[in-house]
Amino acid sequence: xxxxxxxxxxxxxxxxxxxxxxxxxxxxxxxxxxxxxxxxxxxxxxxxxxxxxxxxxxxxxxxxxxxxxxxxxxxxxxxxxxxxxxxxxxxxxxxxxxxxxxxxxxxxxxxxxxxxxxxxxxxxxxxxxxxxxxxxxxxxxxxxxxxxxxxxxxxxxxxxxxxxxxxxxxxxxxxxxxxxxxxxxxxxxxxxxxxxxxxxxxxxxxxxxxxxxxxxxxxxxxxxxxxxxxxxxxx
Amino acid sequence: xxxxxxxxxxxxxxxxxxxxxxxxxxxxxxxxxxxxxxxxxxxxxxxxxxxxxxxxxxxxxxxxxxxxxxxxxxxxxxxxxxxxxxxxxxxxxxxxxxxxxxxxxxxxxxxxxxxxxxxxxxxxxxxxxxxxxxxxxxxxxxxxxxxxxxxxxxxxxxxxxxxxxxxxxxxxxxxxxxxxxxxxxxxxxxxxxxxxxxxxxxxxxxxxxxxxxxxxxxxxxxxxxxxxxxxxxxx
Numbered sequence: 389x390x391x392x393x394x395x396x397x398x399x400x401x402x403x404x405x406x407x408x409x410x411x412x413x414x415x416x417x418x419x420x421x422x423x424x425x426x427x428x429x430x431x432x433x434x435x436x437x438x439x440x441x442x443x444x445x446x447x448x449x450x451x452x453x454x455x456x457x458x459x460x461x462x463x464x465x466x467x468x469x470x471x472x473x474x475x476x477x478x479x480x481x482x483x484x485x486x487x488x489x490x491x492x493x494x495x496x497x498x499x500x501x502x503x504x505x506x507x508x509x510x511x512x513x514x515x516x517x518x519x520x521x522x523x524x525x526x527x528x529x530x531x532x533x534x535x536x537x538x539x540x541x542x543x544x545x546x547x548x549x550x551x552x553x554x555x556x557x558x559x560x561x562x563x564x565x566x567x568x569x570x571x572x573x574x575x576x577x578x579x580x581x582x583x584x585x586x587x588x589x590x591x592x593x594x595x596x597x598x599x600x601x602x603x604x605x606x607x608x609x610x611x612x613x614x615x616x617x618x619x620x621x622x623x
Numbered sequence: 624x625x626x627x628x629x630x631x632x633x634x635x636x637x638x639x640x641x642x643x644x645x646x647x648x649x650x651x652x653x654x655x656x657x658x659x660x661x662x663x664x665x666x667x668x669x670x671x672x673x674x675x676x677x678x679x680x681x682x683x684x685x686x687x688x689x690x691x692x693x694x695x696x697x698x699x700x701x702x703x704x705x706x707x708x709x710x711x712x713x714x715x716x717x718x719x720x721x722x723x724x725x726x727x728x729x730x731x732x733x734x735x736x737x738x739x740x741x742x743x744x745x746x747x748x749x750x751x752x753x754x755x756x757x758x759x760x761x762x763x764x765x766x767x768x769x770x771x772x773x774x775x776x777x778x779x780x781x782x783x784x785x786x787x788x789x790x791x792x793x794x795x796x797x798x799x800x801x802x803x804x805x806x807x808x809x810x811x812x813x814x815x816x817x818x819x820x821x822x823x824x825x826x827x828x829x830x831x832x833x834x835x836x837x838x839x840x841x842x843x844x845x846x847x848x849x850x851x852x853x854x855x856x857x858x
Contacts, residue, residue, distance in 0.1 A: 448720045450755030454689045461696070462716060465709040474705040477712055481697060485683045519754035520685030520777050542755050 395561040396583060396621055399505060400539075400552075402567030403515035403522065405589035406614070408529060409493045414456065415591060417487050421460050424479060428468040438463045443595060450542060452518035457484030488521055492529045495589075497615035502534045504618045512537040514552065514565065516544045516572060544572040546580050553582070566617060569596045570603055578606040585609040585620065630796040631818060631856055634740060635787075636770075637802030638750035638757065640824035641849070643764060644728045649691065650826060652722050656695050659714060663703040673698045678830060685777060687753035692719030723756055727764045732850035737769045739853045747772040749787065749800065751779045751807060779807040781815050788817070801852060804831045805838055813841040820844040820855065 404410035418438070422431045442459040449455035460480045464472045505511060513535045515522050522540045526532050537556065541548050553563060560582040567573025568589040575598065577584040586608055609620060617623075639645035653673070657666045677694040684690035695715045699707045740746060748770045750757055757775045761767050772791065776783050788798060795817040802808025803824040810833065812819040821843055844855060852858075 448723055449689065450753075454684065454693075457693075458689075458716060458719075462713065465713045468709060470709040470713070472709040474700040474703060474707040474712070477709070478697065478700045478705070481693060484693075488683055518685075519775060523777050540754060542758050 397562040400512040400514045405568045411591040546576045632797040635747040635749045640803045646826040781811045
């Protein structure tokens with residue numbers, strides 16, 4: 389539990405699945421991909437192999453839609469024994485391109501909450517993933533003006549958070565991180581002694597799931613909706 | 624010409640083709656791609672169409688190897704009328720993956736120069752491109768310790784430089800940008816009134832080429848090698 393609520397001065401928000409929908413776009417695309425390949429592969433086999441390919445490819449391509457797209461292509465080639473046609477692969481790339489252009493759908497309550505919080509706190513975005521894609525989403529979101537500071541990272545771990553706090557001369561007591569991922573938004577923030585608030589999204593990407601033992605001894609806030617944030621920080 | 628040399632306190636370096644080889648990796652990959660597709664397409668037609676696809680795709684995928692790879696795939700599908708096989712497309716993806724893992728080859732003189740400059744100046748990297756790829760190269764370069772500040776941008780324009788100077792409270796007189804691209808490293812820096820040094824690399828990507836009229840009235844330094852920097856800044 390956070391006790392010294394009044395010390396918080398800076399509230400940082402994760403972006404994907406905290407401020408706007410993201411996993412829903414991936415799920416929808418994966419559904420279309422499954423359908424596209426149903427003549428070649430059983431959906432369950434495809435899902436399993438696709439997931440494995442994507443995790444392996446994080447090392448080469450990093451997080452985001454581009455890795456997702458390369459992994460769709462590679463899995464399709466592998467599971468069709470190379471029989472997949474050039475035109476079908478073009479359809480997969482088009483699927484990736486549509487994902488990148490997808491309109492940014494804010495999560496319910498985001499706009500009002502940011503408006504309220506921005507009067508008393510300094511707000512930041514701290515997100516991970518593809519620089520080009522994340523910048524594009526922030527620009528299209530209609531809420532960029534609430535965030536004078538935006539940090540796009542390749543990985544959100546203890547060192548990354550420590551560096552940000554140091555760079556902006558923010559103490560751990562002054563800092564609150566709000567996000568949907570225990571792994572990226574909550575655990576590393578708690579471990580450096582700062583405040584964290586977990587707001588689960590209805591889907592969590594398998595790669596972001598963590599064992600309960602990794603966070604059972606850590607103290608952090610939980611909320612069902614971003615709308616609860618102003619009350620929690622007494623705003 | 625820069626006259627008040629003694630005011631410079633911060634020297635920022637571009638990374639690709641300024642600190643380490645980059646265009647050579649792209650050229651080599653493009654050569655292998657040409658060879659791979661020689662049964663389908665004349666090399667000249669391929670080069671031309673590939674270039675067009677890549678420029679168009681900047682909007683969707685941004686700068687870097689991933690855009691290069693998606694563009695190789697799309698051009699191959701288009702010019703083979705969809706006849707290119709899944710296995711050949713897998714080879715193209717492997718080419719992209721090899722590019723991403725390519726060892727970082729420092730340009731001649733970089734290490735000694737940075738060592739010398741780091742004693743009197745604060746050094747930075749300001750580069751554009753894919754966050755994941757650029758971070759990986761900096762980590763593998765063996766020269767990361769010279770750069771306490773690293774900025775990876777999606778675009779290097781006047782606003783981006785203004786924001787960096789503002790964020791770190793650096794005046795335009797204190798700032799020198801060193802890089803191989805007139806378009807990204809020299810022109811926008813001159814336009815905001817800061818100092819720039821152009822060190823051409825032997826290949827310039829067509830997209831980075833600019834008309835002479837865009838820079839003929841601007842004042843900036845030119846050098847043939849990074850080794851000249853200490854003398855230029857009187858170090």
